[in-house]
Amino acid sequence: MAGASVPATPLLKDELDIVIPTIRNLDFLEMWRPFFEPYHLIIVQDGDPSKTIKVPEGFDYELYNRNDINRILGPKASCISFKDSACRCFGYMVSKKKYIYTIDDDCFVAKDPSGKDINALEQHIQNLLCPSTPHFFNTLYDPYREGADFVRGYPFSMREGAHTAVSHGLWLNVPDYDAPTQLVKPRERNTRYVDAVLTIPKGTLFPMCGMNLAFDRELIGPAMYFGLMGDGQPIGRYDDMWAGWCTKVICDHLGLGVKTGLPYIYHSKASNPFVNLKKEYKGIFWQEECIPFFQSATLPKDCTTVQACYIELAKQVKEKLGKVDEYFIKLADAMVTWIEAWDELNGTPAAAAANGSAK
Ligand SMILES: O=c1ccn([C@@H]2O[C@H](COP(=O)(O)OP(=O)(O)O[C@H]3O[C@@H](CO)[C@H](O)[C@H]3O)[C@@H](O)[C@H]2O)c(=O)[nH]1
Numbered sequence: 001m002a003g004a005s006v007p008a009t010p011l012l013k014d015e016l017d018i019v020i021p022t023i024r025n026l027d028f029l030e031m032w033r034p035f036f037e038p039y040h041l042i043i044v045q046d047g048d049p050s051k052t053i054k055v056p057e058g059f060d061y062e063l064y065n066r067n068d069i070n071r072i073l074g075p076k077a078s079c080i081s082f083k084d085s086a087c088r089c090f091g092y093m094v095s096k097k098k099y100i101y102t103i104d105d106d107c108f109v110a111k112d113p114s115g116k117d118i119n120a121l122e123q124h125i126q127n128l129l130c131p132s133t134p135h136f137f138n139t140l141y142d143p144y145r146e147g148a149d150f151v152r153g154y155p156f157s158m159r160e161g162a163h164t165a166v167s168h169g170l171w172l173n174v175p176d177y178d179a180p181t182q183l184v185k186p187r188e189r190n191t192r193y194v195d196a197v198l199t200i201p202k203g204t205l206f207p208m209c210g211m212n213l214a215f216d217r218e219l220i221g222p223a224m225y226f227g228l229m230g231d232g233q234p235i236g237r238y239d240d241m242w243a244g245w246c247t248k249v250i251c252d253h254l255g256l257g258v259k260t261g262l263p264y265i266y267h268s269k270a271s272n273p274f275v276n277l278k279k280e281y282k283g284i285f286w287q288e289e290c291i292p293f294f295q296s297a298t299l300p301k302d303c304t305t306v307q308a309c310y311i312e313l314a315k316q317v318k319e320k321l322g323k324v325d326e327y328f329i330k331l332a333d334a335m336v337t338w339i340e341a342w343d344e345l346n347g348t349p350a351a352a353a354a355n356g357s358a359k
Pocket residue numbers: 020021022023024045046047082083084085086087103104105106176209210211230237238239240269270271
């Protein structure tokens with residue numbers, strides 16, 4: 001493909017929102033301007049709401065701070081984390097677009113091996129608009145990519161593939177390591193550019209990082225709850241992981257695809273490993289219980305919507321993980337609150353009917 005260029009009419013310009021959680025500043029947008037300026041931004045300002053976050057000139061955006069979240073959600077705001085990047089999921093809820101791209105404010109434009117700037121958003125859009133192959137692995141990776149195809153032995157009956165719900169991008173420079181690994185390898189940097197997009201096979205979980213992530217909000221949005229993290233919670237930095245495990249179980253159940261690989265961004269900032277260890281500490285033990293739970297989770301056939309799947313999953317979290325720690329009982333309740341808030345804001349018919357306002 002010729003070098004990444006800014007497409008004449010940016011793909012999905014009016015169908016995609018860019019969600020950015022920030023507790024710092026948005027100077028990084030200058031580097032993304034050629035790729036991001038045509039799109040609408042949803043900025044979720046974490047931390048002190050009295051602080052003014054300056055948005056660089058020329059961007060079309062809406063900004064929400066904690067006061068806005070409390071005003072809009074009322075008591076249901078309790079499900080949105082404070083002082084953790086998990087707050088970004090509020091942006092998914094208030095968006096009205098079909099697609100979401102979320103990126104951290106310390107992620108910059110990376111260069112591909114030829115030295116060209118990578119338009120990460122364009123690659124994510126391509127990933128989302130092309131089918132996935134979760135039901136049969138293609139050994140030449142993405143068969144829908146220019147210059148590739150399905151290999152011999154790939155069943156023709158399966159070549160239509162599945163709708164892609166999630167596109168999980170990666171990072172050059174500072175990799176998304178957990179605190180113990182960061183402590184042991186403080187200077188390790190990822191310099192390996194792997195030119196591949198893979199579909200994560202059905203039945204396989206993965207560690208979803210929220211730093212460089214895109215998804216089809218209409219297909220899987222309600223499952224992208226980033227949990228109860230940060231202030232007042234016993235755990236942090238498992239926001240995206242929790243969302244990824246719930247999302248993958250629901251995608252597998254609904255026959256949707258999840259891709260990982262290209263595009264890369266350049267992650268510039270390593271957060272403090274000692275602070276991270278405190279946030280992650282309980283998660284390091286709890287994930288040994290959570291993974292078998294998600295691996296064995298099954299959803300009834302009559303769960304045909306993301307909301308129904310998610311409510312069922314919340315029930316199972318309460319029943320099975322509530323025994324591990326009471327945090328999971330709180331989390332299961334917050335998962336239900338999230339769906340109620342999502343349906344209230346997005347006028348999902350069930351909510352409309354519930355309020356007697358169905359026409
Ligand atoms: O209290 C907070 C802390 C941070 N943010 C915003 O969230 C993202 C990520 O912050 P940061 O770059 O400091 O975090 P990392 O350790 O590099 O990455 C973790 O964050 C998640 C991925 O997004 C995941 O847990 C880890 O990969 C920045 O935009 C901060 O401004 C916040 O809103 N509130």
